[in-house]
Amino acid sequence: MASSPIWASRPKTRGLVLDVIRAARSISRVELAAATGLTGATISEVVRELMGDGLVVEAGRGAPTGGKPRTMVQLNPLARYSVGVQLERNTCVVVVVDLAGRQVARTSFQGVAMPPERALPLVAAQVDTLLATAGVERDRVLGVGLVSYGPQDRRAGVLLTPQPTDEWLNYPVTRRLTETLGLPVLLDNDAAAAAVGEYWMGAVDPRSTYGCIYMATGIGGGVVVAGAVYRGSSSNAVEIGHISMDVNGDECPCGNVGCLENYAGPSALVRQALATPGLAQRLGLDPTAADVLTEFARIAAAANAGDTGARGLVERSARYLGHAAVTMACLFDVDAIVLAGPSFAVAGSIYQTMIQQEMDRRMFARRAHPVRIVPSVNGSDAAAIGGAVLVLQSELTLGRPRPDGEARPAPAGAAGLH
Template sequence: MSPAGRPRTRAAVFDLVRAARRISRVDLAARSGLTPATITEVVRELLELELVVEAGRGASTGGKPPMLIELNPEARYAVGVLYERNLCTVTVVDLTGRAMATSSSPGTSLMPPEQALPVVAERIGRLLDEAGIERGRVLGAGLATYGPQDRRAGVVLTHQPTADWFGHPVAGRLSELLGLPVLLDNDAVAAAIGEHWLGGVGSGTFGCLYMASGIGGGVVVDGEVYRGASSNGVEVGHITVDVDGGPCDCGNHGCLGNYADPRAVIGQAMRVPGLDRRLGLDPADSDVITSFVRIAAAASGGDPEARTLIERSARLLGTAAVTLTTLFDLECIVLAGPAFGAATWIYQSVIQDELQRRAFVRRVHPVRVVPSVNGSDAAAIGAAALVLQSELASLQLQELYRAR
């Protein structure tokens, strides 16, 4: 094998161990197509670098039970960030994707990026220090936020929350501040990646409905996240649910988000006599998620007017779930994001009912609706997982091999 080919082979074998979680050398050879001798040599090198460890014997198939290999969780780490208008969640995960430390704080709301990004970098640095993790052991950071965005260039292509954000090189600037590589991705896609990484779904083909201040979506097909032409697909918040509806900021009309996302539900609540006072809603409050969670909690607690609003939102999200299932023949829909909160069970029940009544494939196979295993931190954990499975991680591992 050529010197140039060896690092790529090591990275490929490492990724197979990651995907399998625990695997024998024999199975590594079978799945990689490499010779047993090559696998033996590569595993030896990975063991020397302490990136993998031996994890006991597997089941015997007639001969000596094989020695199993798994990742060494503490060998490297990754950072994940959810940057929302009203919320900033930072998490640090180990090499297996397990969250080691997480912190959430108010978002930077209307700050321009040159003010907001240093705040985010400071929060990341503080969390790493509190967790006792050296920067040299961090592969990079994933930044999950709303779109549209140019993922490759690392820029957002929206004027939200202020016009200063449009075209700003958020990934490059945050990378400079941290001294670490930074990958940009859509928050809903990141949540779907995290769900698949941690095996919470039990299916390789599923959809994710993500709700923070807005509504987004992600789809995983046969274990691979669906990207589309520019990684701006599955924007379910912008599918039309009312062809005669009013205009949306995206340029479409009658978009789902205009009727079902937290901002829409808050607006509806403000028009119900007395509900705003009862729930302490303030029309001037820019903290969308906190206000929405109050409505969701009231709905879960039995308030009939709040319950009516949340159930209507859930039925409309059910339309999005039916659409995704019809397009991609999904086995499961995951509900993720900080806005579901106390009303997750209402959304789960209503969306499940919509799928059972309306999904094209309902007579062929059931479509389950489940809450995210990562809860409100789904996008941040997924952003970190994105770093772990990216070419970035492979390239850094190659550099580690060369430095031996």
């Protein structure tokens, strides 16, 4: 007997219902039917299955509405987990989040500026240790979201850049990490991950279009439309750090000239501080240091404390980023731009104020609507948390394929999560 269309698309139906429950935090079956357009009978059946899988639990009665109080349902956050790994040029952050996207464990370490054959086993060992320390059962882990800088080939699971060493170029990072961990691994851009993490955590209107500027050692960008990351043709979109601020500027390793990152990024500020007479010594900067983030944090701390030299450098960087933010708003007509990443975490107030001023003054559509500049709810770990969220989202959202186009095999104990 032929199945009806609704049951033929059962995984999508389950995903739709589960995502609405996640977004609502707590919701009745009647409200689920209204939100999804599905029949009451379908909602009852899907919710029963989700409860049977342990993904959803009943959460008491709702407020009286003139009749019998409705039974509310919500996610069971402890039912599944995912891991986020944010790989920077010399640092790595690993987080574990539950089904609601809440961070339950975290670790970070330095020293991954080495060939991938040596670095990835270190990353895998840290993931294993963190899961064990947090007491998270492995059969409840959906997978690992590995996020890093671009350019990337997400389908092939490789970085298309020789950073931090030449051996990383075209190295099969997702395949190797999957083999080592025994868990599915998704590769994505750190800025895109940070952007979608805001949606998952309920920090933005789920219907909105918003941007994200992500700043760690470099500068990246992402745009999210109604909960979905704007991908472009190869998932290398919104690389805001490599838009040209000066057509006569110096050549960037990316191939462009006058790139934003070379004027406003943390590495640029460290170079500028080292070249400013007396400033490097006053701030205790180390000209031989490989850890750009630590040196940048010294500059940011001094700027926050009122050092005029350091403040001038940060404000100059913020003005450049303000130009870039206006460009993003003009291209994508966003409602808000989130500032995420470890560099904004240490100097965010200066950047937020100055970028907002530039936006209010110069955005093309400013008379149509404002664009808010806001800090990330996920702080310095926004990319790592976003990486974990991307794994959850690949399981919970409607019709979201894997980057390689194949169906994702469910881990033991997680059958039918779609």
